[in-house]
Amino acid sequence: MSNTQxxxxxxxxxxxxxxxxxVWFIVSYGAGILFADALxxxxxxxxxxxxxxxxxxxxxxxxxxxxxxxxxxxxLDQEFDVDEK
Amino acid sequence: MTVQTxxxxxxxxxxxxxxxxxxxxxxxxxxxxxxxxxxxxxxxNGMATAADWMSAASFISMxxxxxxxxxxxxxxxxxxxxxxxxLALLLAPYLRKFGKFxxxxxxxxxxxxxxxxxxxxxxxxxxxxxxxxGQMRGVGVVFARFLEVPVETGVYIGMIMVLFYATLGGMKGxxxxxxxxxxxxxxxxxxxxxxxxxxxxxxMLPQLGFGGKVADGTYLLDKxxxxxxxxxxxxxxxxxxxxxxxxxxxxxxxxxxAGLPHVIVRFFTVKKVSDARKSAxxxxxxxxxxxxxxxxxxxxxxxxxIQTVSEQPYASVPEWFSNWEETGLIVFEDKNDDGVxxxxxxxxxxxxxxxxDIMVLANPEIANLPGWIIALVAAGGLAAALSxxxxxxLVISASISHDLIKKQIKPDISEKGELLWARIGxxxxxVVAGYFGINPPGFVAAVVALAFGLAAASFFPAIILxxxxxxxxxxxxxxxxxxxxxxxxxxxxxxxxGLFGGGTKEEWWFGxxxxxxxxxxxxxxxxxxxxxxxxYPAPPEDVQEMVESIRYPRGAGAATHx
Numbered sequence: 001m002s003n004t005q006x007x008x009x010x011x012x013x014x015x016x017x018x019x020x021x022x023v024w025f026i027v028s029y030g031a032g033i034l035f036a037d038a039l040x041x042x043x044x045x046x047x048x049x050x051x052x053x054x055x056x057x058x059x060x061x062x063x064x065x066x067x068x069x070x071x072x073x074x075x076l077d078q079e080f081d082v083d084e085k
Numbered sequence: 086m087t088v089q090t091x092x093x094x095x096x097x098x099x100x101x102x103x104x105x106x107x108x109x110x111x112x113x114x115x116x117x118x119x120x121x122x123x124x125x126x127x128x129x130n131g132m133a134t135a136a137d138w139m140s141a142a143s144f145i146s147m148x149x150x151x152x153x154x155x156x157x158x159x160x161x162x163x164x165x166x167x168x169x170x171x172l173a174l175l176l177a178p179y180l181r182k183f184g185k186f187x188x189x190x191x192x193x194x195x196x197x198x199x200x201x202x203x204x205x206x207x208x209x210x211x212x213x214x215x216x217x218x219g220q221m222r223g224v225g226v227v228f229a230r231f232l233e234v235p236v237e238t239g240v241y242i243g244m245i246m247v248l249f250y251a252t253l254g255g256m257k258g259x260x261x262x263x264x265x266x267x268x269x270x271x272x273x274x275x276x277x278x279x280x281x282x283x284x285x286x287x288x289m290l291p292q293l294g295f296g297g298k299v300a301d302g303t304y305l306l307d308k309x310x311x312x313x314x315x316x317x318x319x320x321x322x323x324x325x326x327x328x329x330x331x332x333x334x335x336x337x338x339x340x341x342x343a344g345l346p347h348v349i350v351r352f353f354t355v356k357k358v359s360d361a362r363k364s365a366x367x368x369x370x371x372x373x374x375x376x377x378x379x380x381x382x383x384x385x386x387x388x389x390x391i392q393t394v395s396e397q398p399y400a401s402v403p404e405w406f407s408n409w410e411e412t413g414l415i416v417f418e419d420k421n422d423d424g425v426x427x428x429x430x431x432x433x434x435x436x437x438x439x440x441x442d443i444m445v446l447a448n449p450e451i452a453n454l455p456g457w458i459i460a461l462v463a464a465g466g467l468a469a470a471l472s473x474x475x476x477x478x479l480v481i482s483a484s485i486s487h488d489l490i491k492k493q494i495k496p497d498i499s500e501k502g503e504l505l506w507a508r509i510g511x512x513x514x515x516v517v518a519g520y521f522g523i524n525p526p527g528f529v530a531a532v533v534a535l536a537f538g539l540a541a542a543s544f545f546p547a548i549i550l551x552x553x554x555x556x557x558x559x560x561x562x563x564x565x566x567x568x569x570x571x572x573x574x575x576x577x578x579x580x581x582x583g584l585f586g587g588g589t590k591e592e593w594w595f596g597x598x599x600x601x602x603x604x605x606x607x608x609x610x611x612x613x614x615x616x617x618x619x620x621y622p623a624p625p626e627d628v629q630e631m632v633e634s635i636r637y638p639r640g641a642g643a644a645t646h647x
Contacts, residue, residue, distance in 0.1 A: 077359070
């Protein structure tokens with residue numbers, strides 16, 4: 001495969017990483033720590049929202065993030081024909 | 086049947102299972118020994134990674150720790166799961182494509198230098214030993230409580246078990262026993278959780294019961310906050326650590342997780358790059374089952390405990406209370422001689438001291454669950470401790486036989502000779518780990534949590550830059566690793582062990598505790614690596630090509646020797 005194609009593949013990979021890691025940062029460090037006090041004024045059933053993100057919500061999001069990444073990358077590998085046969 | 090008979094039966098059955106698997110999965114080659122032959126399915130690898138990762142600390146101590154820390158417990162919950170996102174996105178696929186056996190392998194080849202390789206070996210051994218000593222101690226403690234043998238005997242039994250399947254089967258034996266151990270430990274963790282959640286909130290699922298209502302119609306967490314306020318503790322849903330410290334500890338644990346050699350090496354055992362991604366997904370899913378249950382258990386246990394003991398006459402405490410008092414893990418001191426237990430936030434008036442480690446182990450007893458469940462928890466705790474110990478021991482033995490002997494001292498060693506050295510290495514590692522388990526040096530407990538800081542400060546930047554910065558050279562990486570780990574060791578010795586003049590909480594740099602300092606040391610490692618590397622020539626052409634090639638999945642053969 002041509003060099004420009006590979007560069008494109010890598011650039012797209014980096015873009016995915018940037019987006020997914022931003023979400024990773026926002027739910028854990030943002031909602032769970034930096035803005036936890038503010039979010040604690042909002043309630044989710046029996047939870048204060050900031051506390052929920054810190055102790056449970058962020059973990060759910062982490063799992064989802066990895067599965068989204070797996071899907072995105074499998075598609076990207078196929079698109080650029082670098083997947084494993 | 087009594088609890089003790091149940092424990093003998095269940096623990097005996099699980100041990101027999103591990104031995105059978107070990108005989109079935111005997112390692113025939115170094116490739117079997119280091120990476121289980123390289124053909125583990127993503128699902129099995131996910132389970133093995135989860136068991137490898139979740140140690141005695143996760144199983145036995147964490148829920149208890151959280152129940153005493155309240156909101157601050159989030160540092161463990163997020164810190165020990167969020168690292169898998171980093172692993173899956175930034176490390177696992179590329180390291181799998183690289184396709185060698187160990188983390189020092191990668192560092193040594195990527196930075197074309199045996200100095201880098203040796204620095205990595207030393208870091209791997211420091212990190213793994215500090216961690217494994219705690220595991221062997223965990224095995225001893227569980228045995229001591231449930232089979233009523235001395236802690237030492239428990240450690241010996243654990244050593245023999247690990248020795249048997251790690252030495253015989255290497256990574257292959259470990260992988261399949263870890264799959265079995267995951268099933269046992271998660272079952273053992275969840276069953277009491279279902280019961281207790283149902284008892285307390287009427288909801289079977291602890292994740293939902295956590296936000297559910299208790300019998301009197303108030304939300305569990307509000308009820309607990311109320312109890313805390315009455316007794317003079319800080320509210321459960323608010324922490325007492327500073328925000329910057331919570332931030333730093335969470336970051337250090339996440340990055341440390343992604344830098345731990347015994348976790349990284351698990352991703353070398355799958356067939357393909359896409360399998361490495363998938364197994365990171367499975368691993369976090371399996372870990373999340375326990376990690377989303379633990380904070381719920383923490384609140385259940387905390388509520389149960391306060392309601393059972395607070396302001397109760399000492400003469401009428403339940404049986405589990407006296408059982409654990411005998412082990413010295415619960416201490417009651419009747420300061421005002423009224424025969425009633427005052428459990429309050431005020432240190433002067435508080436009469437009850439509870440070791441946080443017993444919360445999970447005592448939980449089934451506190452909730453009055455049947456004997457077989459208590460025995461199951463014992464088997465689960467042992468599974469968690471043994472699986473992690475075995476994974477760590479393999480890192481140490483591979484560091485000796487592969488990274489030191491094969492790669493540096495005696496490159497022409499035969500396949501058979503290397504395999505023999507791998508087995509000798511694992512025997513040595515078990516013996517040293519057992520020694521520390523029996524004679525725990527005072528600093529072990531303090532140091533285990535810091536293993537993450539050390540991994541964060543040394544490996545993480547070197548690996549990330551090795552993958553994402555083609556221009557990174559050996560000068561930068563070695564300088565970064567050395568400064569990072571030394572800085573972390575210095576901070577840890579100064580503020581944890583009182584060396585270099587010691588220091589108090591008020592003197593922490595930027596208000597960050599030793600547990601969180603790994604994140605600062607990591608940042609400094611990144612800056613130094615980057616800065617220094619620009620003053621020296623770019624890495625050789627073939628290394629740059631290698632970095633290029635690990636970025637694309639196609640062509641990942643099975644892990645090869647050379």
